[in-house]
Amino acid sequence: MYDVIGKTTTRTFRVLWALEELGQPYTHQQDGPHSDAVAALSASGKVPIFRDGDDVITDSAAILTYLADKHGALTYPAGTIDRARLDAFTHRILDEVDALLWTAARHSFVLPEEHRVPAIKAPLKWEYARNIDRLMQDCEGPFLMGEAFTIPDILLAHCGGWAMKAEFPADNPDFAAYLKRARARPAFKRALATA
Structure with a gap:
């Protein structure tokens, strides 16, 4: 049994979703x-x-x-080209999507008010939209790696929900369809019910 600590409205949701995808038991402390x-x-x-x-x-x-490594799902074996491609998507999402959303959040409510720069949000939104367009161009099927739902899909779909709440651009139809597919997964719904 695993233990997870963190509010569902944070990146903790990613972990809960993965555990639901893997069918692993866990306790959750909000x-x-x-x-x-x-x-x-x-x-x-x-x-x-x-x-x-x-x-x-x-x-x-x-x-x-x-x-994913421990349970042999949501990933590919280490040392394979598929794993390298999966890791590349993972790092790309963290660098080009998650980091932008986190910077916007810091300048909205995390940093002390005197250190916030509200004007930074406009270029972050522009960059986010550009990066989502590029990710969708590289998407290989219904999910990033094709038919398989993997770690970067959890990351990107979570970021997509975060972006909607933060009022980031949502006009890429391919990304809207991608998010709909990801959020329709039973494991997503079970994780959402933990909120």
Whole structure:
């Protein structure tokens, strides 16, 4: 049994979704960033926190990779070209989509008010739209790697929901269809029900 700590409205959702895709049992504790429970396990105070026995992992992408490798699903074997392509999508999403959304969030409500630069959101939205267009051009089927639903799909679909809430551009029809397919998955719905 795994333990997951973090509010469902954060990147913690990615971990819950992956666990549902994998059919693995888990407990879920809805603590927010910097709460006592989180601070006790992570110096950064960030969520998600994932425990496998006494072992703790604190980054959503690292947790997804660990779970996928451990359970032999949502990924490809290490040392294969498919794994390299999957890892490339993963890092690309983290660099070109997630990082933009996180920067916008920091300048909206995370940073102290005197350090926020609201004007930064306009170029972030432009870059996000461009990067989504390029990702959709490289999408190989119903999901990024073709027929298989993998780690980068969880990351990208989660970011897509985050972007909608943050009022980032949503006019790419291919991305809208992609998000609809990803969010129709039974595991997504089960994870959403944990909120």
